[in-house]
Amino acid sequence: xxxxxxxxxxxxxxxxxxxxxxxxxxxxxxxxxxxxxxxxxxxxxxxxxxxxxxxxxxxxxxxxxxxxxxxxxxxxxxxxxxxxxxxxxxxxxxxxxxxxxxxxxxxxxxxxxxxxxxxxxxxxxxxxxxxxxxxxxxxxxxxxxxxxxxxxxxxxxxxxxxxxxxxxxxxxxxxxxxxxxxxxxxxxxxxxxxxxx
Amino acid sequence: xxxxxxxxxxxxxxxxxxxxxxxxxxxxxxxxxxxxxxxxxxxxxxxxxxxxxxxxxxxxxxxxxxxxxxxxxxxxxxxxxxxxxxxxxxxxxxxxxxxxxxxxxxxxxxxxxxxxxxxxxxxxxxxxxxxxxxxxxxxxxxxxxxxxxxxxxxxxxxxxxxxxxx
Amino acid sequence: xxxxxxxxxxxxxxxxxxxxxxxxxxxxxxxxxxxxxxxxxxxxxxxxxxxxxxxxxxxxxxxxxxxxxxxxxxxxxxxxxxxxxxxxxxxxxxxxxxxxxxxxxxxxxxxxxxxxxxxxxxxxxxxxxxxxxxxxxxxxxxxxxxxxxxxxxxxxxxxxxxxxxxxxxxxxxxxxxxxxxxxxxxxxxxxxxxxxxxxxxxxxxxxxxxxxxxxxxxxxxxxxxxxxxxxxxxxxxxxxxxxxxxxxxxxxxxxxxxxxxxxxxxxxxxxxxxxxxxxxxxxxxxxxxxxxxxxxxxxxxxxxxxxxxxxxxxxxxxxxxxxxxxxxxxxxxxxxxxxx
Amino acid sequence: xxxxxxxxxxxxxxxxxxxxxxxxxxxxxxxxxxxxxxxxxxxxxxxxxxxxxxxxxxxxxxxxxxxxxxxxxxxxxxxxxxxxxxxxxxxxxxxxxxxx
Numbered sequence: 001x002x003x004x005x006x007x008x009x010x011x012x013x014x015x016x017x018x019x020x021x022x023x024x025x026x027x028x029x030x031x032x033x034x035x036x037x038x039x040x041x042x043x044x045x046x047x048x049x050x051x052x053x054x055x056x057x058x059x060x061x062x063x064x065x066x067x068x069x070x071x072x073x074x075x076x077x078x079x080x081x082x083x084x085x086x087x088x089x090x091x092x093x094x095x096x097x098x099x100x101x102x103x104x105x106x107x108x109x110x111x112x113x114x115x116x117x118x119x120x121x122x123x124x125x126x127x128x129x130x131x132x133x134x135x136x137x138x139x140x141x142x143x144x145x146x147x148x149x150x151x152x153x154x155x156x157x158x159x160x161x162x163x164x165x166x167x168x169x170x171x172x173x174x175x176x177x178x179x180x181x182x183x184x185x186x187x188x189x190x191x192x193x194x195x196x197x
Numbered sequence: 198x199x200x201x202x203x204x205x206x207x208x209x210x211x212x213x214x215x216x217x218x219x220x221x222x223x224x225x226x227x228x229x230x231x232x233x234x235x236x237x238x239x240x241x242x243x244x245x246x247x248x249x250x251x252x253x254x255x256x257x258x259x260x261x262x263x264x265x266x267x268x269x270x271x272x273x274x275x276x277x278x279x280x281x282x283x284x285x286x287x288x289x290x291x292x293x294x295x296x297x298x299x300x301x302x303x304x305x306x307x308x309x310x311x312x313x314x315x316x317x318x319x320x321x322x323x324x325x326x327x328x329x330x331x332x333x334x335x336x337x338x339x340x341x342x343x344x345x346x347x348x349x350x351x352x353x354x355x356x357x358x359x360x361x362x363x
Numbered sequence: 364x365x366x367x368x369x370x371x372x373x374x375x376x377x378x379x380x381x382x383x384x385x386x387x388x389x390x391x392x393x394x395x396x397x398x399x400x401x402x403x404x405x406x407x408x409x410x411x412x413x414x415x416x417x418x419x420x421x422x423x424x425x426x427x428x429x430x431x432x433x434x435x436x437x438x439x440x441x442x443x444x445x446x447x448x449x450x451x452x453x454x455x456x457x458x459x460x461x462x463x464x465x466x467x468x469x470x471x472x473x474x475x476x477x478x479x480x481x482x483x484x485x486x487x488x489x490x491x492x493x494x495x496x497x498x499x500x501x502x503x504x505x506x507x508x509x510x511x512x513x514x515x516x517x518x519x520x521x522x523x524x525x526x527x528x529x530x531x532x533x534x535x536x537x538x539x540x541x542x543x544x545x546x547x548x549x550x551x552x553x554x555x556x557x558x559x560x561x562x563x564x565x566x567x568x569x570x571x572x573x574x575x576x577x578x579x580x581x582x583x584x585x586x587x588x589x590x591x592x593x594x595x596x597x598x599x600x601x602x603x604x605x606x607x608x609x610x611x612x613x614x615x616x617x618x619x620x621x622x623x624x625x626x627x628x629x630x631x632x633x634x635x636x637x638x639x640x641x642x643x644x645x646x647x648x649x650x651x652x653x654x655x656x657x658x659x660x661x662x663x664x665x666x667x668x669x670x671x672x673x674x675x676x677x678x679x680x681x682x683x684x685x686x687x688x689x690x691x692x693x694x695x696x697x698x699x700x701x702x703x
Numbered sequence: 704x705x706x707x708x709x710x711x712x713x714x715x716x717x718x719x720x721x722x723x724x725x726x727x728x729x730x731x732x733x734x735x736x737x738x739x740x741x742x743x744x745x746x747x748x749x750x751x752x753x754x755x756x757x758x759x760x761x762x763x764x765x766x767x768x769x770x771x772x773x774x775x776x777x778x779x780x781x782x783x784x785x786x787x788x789x790x791x792x793x794x795x796x797x798x799x800x801x802x803x
Contacts, residue, residue, distance in 0.1 A: 023724030056483035064490025097726040108715040142763040154770040161774035168781040204685040219669045
């Protein structure tokens with residue numbers, strides 16, 4: 001029970017409970033907040049796994065931009081907990097859904113147990129890492145050599161996302177420009193920054 | 198593009214101007230005072246709280262003629278006359294309602310005896326309504342009086358026409 | 364191990380106390396400086412030159428009645444001040460505030476934690492600060508607070524881009540993300556040749572510096588970009604419904620953010636604790652650092668006293684049509700010269 | 704000593720919660736966030752494997768996934784706003800025009 005273990009257990013618990021709260025709370029803003037909690041805990045897990053850069057980027061991109069956008073949309077639509085979300089679906093439907101999820105989980109555990117324990121991936125041990133594991137330089141080196149084409153493709157994807165967002169949130173020409181359209185454009189731009197940085 | 202050029206222009210041409218203005222004023226002497234400790238000297242003819250004057254021998258100048266009350270536009274002076282043992286009139290009660298008073302100074306001008314005048318003090322605030330009634334004992338206190346140059350002139354004129362002080 | 368823990372704890376306590384005192388006294392500085400710029404004298408009654416004014420304010424805020432409105436979202440309402448306050452303080456974990464010195468035989472690095480992704484940490488943490496504002500505005504169920512929160516989130520989305528891009532130039536030149544290494548790189552004569560100037564990045568990145576400054580002011584919700592709390596339009600914006608200690612937590616958070624951004628600016632562009640005569644007096648470095656931060660704070664206040672508030676749409680336009688392209692241009696030009 | 708399996712199991716749990724969220728939630732925005740959560744669970748897995756095998760490729764892929772997620776959010780939230788404008792609700796059960 002060393003410090004690493006404690007940190008792992010705490011952040012794993014926070015991540016899972018944040019995620020659970022996210023899907024169970026009725027109030028959308030509280031949902032977003034618990035999602036952020038979960039994300040921060042996940043970033044801690046990343047950093048514990050040696051992925052400093054990706055962990056920081058996760059917080060910057062997700063907590064810093066994407067979740068703000070979620071909050072912004074919730075506020076724009078002025079959704080509060082009182083929003084009528086319809087009747088409860090029938091217990092049979094509900095239990096079927098939960099059952100399916102549990103089956104999926106069992107399957108995952110099975111896959112982890114059977115598939116990966118053959119020894120291809122040394123899951124049982126944490127291998128010693130090289131010095132610059134998880135550093136910005138090593139990620140950048142990979143991105144600009146082996147993963148250059150996917151990287152360029154994401155920029156095309158971002159461009160199409162910008163165009164898509166603009167087209168989608170643009171109202172009829174007769175109506176005046178609104179904040180939403182402006183914000184949708186902005187959001188996709190802010191993602192581009194991450195790629196370039 | 199136009200926006201960018203304008204922004205650059207503003208940063209290098211217009212913004213320094215604004216910064217310079219505030220910086221210049223930063224080094225100027227402030228116009229406000231450290232008020233409760235330092236007070237602004239009022240002008241000689243400033244009309245503040247009321248005082249009643251005495252003659253040099255200690256008797257009151259006011260003879261309760263009522264001219265000040267008659268001149269008062271806001272009707273804030275109340276007085277009751279009486280006679281002393283020498284048979285001279287004096288004001289038994291002389292009260293000024295400071296809340297009604299508009300500090301116009303007409304009483305000062307109307308007074309034939311130069312008994313009442315308005316001094317330099319201006320801090321009247323109080324939490325007690327009764328304290329705003331200026332009674333005789335409050336007004337008859339000794340006070341630093343700066344002679345009003347116009348009063349001086351009037352006194353000389355009165356002397357010249359034979360209306361003499363006591 | 365134990366020594367390290369004790370030293371680190373002492374450092375943390377000292378830094379937190381210093382930051383909180385700094386926050387208190389930057390309110391004093393702000394009132395004095397703005398006062399003099401408007402021909403007033405500012406606070407002068409509590410203590411000599413009003414120096415005890417922050418203390419008096421603090422005592423007043425603590426003992427004030429705590430008013431919690433009825434129709435609020437209780438959880439988030441209570442959480443919001445802490446959320447805006449904690450990230451602001453967290454930023455100081457990676458900022459080096461002096462040259463490493465030794466006390467009583469211990470070598471003490473003058474930084475709480477020297478991460479090799481220091482700048483990214485700062486950006487990650489400051490980007491969390493927005494939630495305090497947004498949640499406060501949303502949970503107060505007041506229209507002024509709500510307006511403040513919406514403005515703030517939109518402003519944040521549009522400025523984060525320029526903010527991030529403006530420092531890319533510096534990082535490209537320095538080739539590191541660690542704040543300590545950045546400072547070490549800024550020692551010595553400018554570009555290795557000009558001896559009378561230090562090698563601060565403001566000389567090689569003037570455009571980057573201006574962009575950084577602009578975005579930092581928008582990021583900390585300060586005038587002229589203080590639309591989240593525009594007092595002449597929205598009463599007090601997002602913290603309209605807060606009182607007593609909760610209000611003061613927002614206040615401290617805002618000032619701590621200002622100090623944090625100032626420290627980052629000083630570290631990135633003005634050489635951090637770097638200054639003359641450090642060989643003989645290493646403790647002078649802390650003084651240099653504080654002096655640079657105070658310069659930044661003075662600029663903040665100066666700006667507030669000088670310019671009127673931006674309009675909402677002007678700000679958005681400015682962020683997207685001016686800052687963003689300029690930051691891209693700066694990155695491109697710097698990259699070109701770096702590759703050369 | 705924690706093993707990589709522990710991280711992978713945490714990732715699996717997160718993924719399941721995300722899937723459950725997509726299945727049972729009737730709030731469009733929460734559904735959307737559940738999808739993001741599933742992406743993140745996959746990311747966590749990638750990072751864990753990257754650590755286990757001591758290669759950096761996982762990090763690069765996570766980086767690309769993050770950009771994809773960002774693009775997805777930009778378009779998706781635009782869609783949510785448009786849907787809300789049409790029906791004044793974000794209850795997913797109300798969007799049943801194509802249901803037979």
